[in-house]
Amino acid sequence: MKSKKIDRIINSIGELSTLPTIYMKLSHLLSVPNASIKMISNIISEDPAIAAMVLKIVNSAAYGFYNKIGDLQHAVVILGLNEIKNLVLATSIYKVVKEFKASSAFDMQEFWKHSIGCAILARVLAETAYLKNPENVFTGGLLHDIGKLIHAAYLREDFNRVLVNVVETGSQMSESEKNILGFDHAQTGSALAEKWNLPRETVNMIAHHHLSHMSDTLTREIAAVHIGNTLCVALRMGSGGEKRVPIVNQKAWEILDLKLSDLEYVVQKSTKLFKESVSIMEFE
Amino acid sequence: MGVLNINDLKTGMVLAQSAKNKHGVVILGKGNVLTEKHIHSFKAWGITGVNIKDIDGDQVIKQEMEALPNDIVESIEKELDKLFPPFEANPVMEEIYKIVKKVNLRQAANQTNGVTDEIKKD
Numbered sequence: 271m272k273s274k275k276i277d278r279i280i281n282s283i284g285e286l287s288t289l290p291t292i293y294m295k296l297s298h299l300l301s302v303p304n305a306s307i308k309m310i311s312n313i314i315s316e317d318p319a320i321a322a323m324v325l326k327i328v329n330s331a332a333y334g335f336y337n338k339i340g341d342l343q344h345a346v347v348i349l350g351l352n353e354i355k356n357l358v359l360a361t362s363i364y365k366v367v368k369e370f371k372a373s374s375a376f377d378m379q380e381f382w383k384h385s386i387g388c389a390i391l392a393r394v395l396a397e398t399a400y401l402k403n404p405e406n407v408f409t410g411g412l413l414h415d416i417g418k419l420i421h422a423a424y425l426r427e428d429f430n431r432v433l434v435n436v437v438e439t440g441s442q443m444s445e446s447e448k449n450i451l452g453f454d455h456a457q458t459g460s461a462l463a464e465k466w467n468l469p470r471e472t473v474n475m476i477a478h479h480h481l482s483h484m485s486d487t488l489t490r491e492i493a494a495v496h497i498g499n500t501l502c503v504a505l506r507m508g509s510g511g512e513k514r515v516p517i518v519n520q521k522a523w524e525i526l527d528l529k530l531s532d533l534e535y536v537v538q539k540s541t542k543l544f545k546e547s548v549s550i551m552e553f554e
Numbered sequence: 555m556g557v558l559n560i561n562d563l564k565t566g567m568v569l570a571q572s573a574k575n576k577h578g579v580v581i582l583g584k585g586n587v588l589t590e591k592h593i594h595s596f597k598a599w600g601i602t603g604v605n606i607k608d609i610d611g612d613q614v615i616k617q618e619m620e621a622l623p624n625d626i627v628e629s630i631e632k633e634l635d636k637l638f639p640p641f642e643a644n645p646v647m648e649e650i651y652k653i654v655k656k657v658n659l660r661q662a663a664n665q666t667n668g669v670t671d672e673i674k675k676d
């Protein structure tokens with residue numbers, strides 16, 4: 271029953287129902303063995319906003335190059351293909367978010383900051399724990415709350431009640447959503463990610479980032495997003511509407527195999543990266 | 555002894571336990587007195603914290619609290635108690651709480667210092 275309701279919502283949404291073509295083209299090209307750097311930079315240059323963003327990031331302090339890099343092909347080589355793919359995804363979704371007409375009670379700018387913050391924290395956790403693909407964890411972190419966006423735009427009145435309920439009861443948003451809507455943003459978000467044909471791994475990071483059920487599958491990637499989200503709320507990097515810090519699942523911490531002293535390092539490194547990213551994205 | 559974050563280390567501190575990298579290789583043995591060079595190589599090896607003799611890991615945060623006016627510390631603690639739901643016997647949450655408190659205290663300290671600097675400029 272519940273899943274039918276989610277399917278109905280996912281099928282009825284307009285702008286969000288398909289991923290931007292540039293991301294689809296790029297994903298396809300990266301899966302082809304003989305794709306060249308030139309082909310990839312040609313696709314990126316089709317979208318001037320994204321091309322500009324790529325150049326801005328490669329010229330940011332994080333990379334620390336003395337000479338300015340003005341050539342897209344050069345930028346692609348420096349950033350690497352996975353990083354480029356994630357950057358294009360982040361930028362395309364940002365463009366959608368910016369033009370989104372959501373309930374006025376839901377602050378889009380804060381939501382986006384929370385998404386970026388969680389993505390960075392999850393990636394730094396993944397790097398520190400030597401996971402194989404920190405970039406994919408970044409994507410998972412970026413999209414972990416995307417379901418809230420759907421609720422804010424397509425279930426406005428009910429979602430406003432959820433937001434009020436979170437403030438009044440101090441409960442986690444997913445709990446309020448389950449009580450009021452019958453399902454939570456992890457379910458809607460993962461349904462959308464499935465519709466976008468994102469990899470299974472990414473869908474799972476979105477679906478299970480709360481780790482609220484015993485039956486939830488736990489991977490190290492999910493653990494990184496789960497803990498990244500808690501840190502992000504605790505550090506108040508943006509806000510996805512939560513009023514209280516979600517408790518870290520101890521099994522998730524164990525599976526990451528980190529030391530407690532690693533956490534402070536993760537926080538320091540991520541805070542620095544977060545400030546830079548926010549200034550690059552230029553919120554108005 | 556207590557574990558200190560890499561950024562809180564100072565030269566002259568004594569290692570209570572050998573500092574090891576991720577693979578368990580000893581980078582600097584127990585009993586060594588830290589120099590600038592040691593701290594630098596810890597960073598290069600990705601070591602995030604080491605065990606220091608005669609120091610309590612919480613001492614750093616206590617010192618920072620003492621340096622701030624009482625009402626600021628109190629308002630930070632009050633805010634964090636609202637933000638954090640009760641957690642019992644969860645060492646990760648305890649550590650996160652400690653880190654966030656430290657971050658907030660430092661921000662408050664920077665702000666108060668910033669204000670006094672501005673006053674000085676005037």
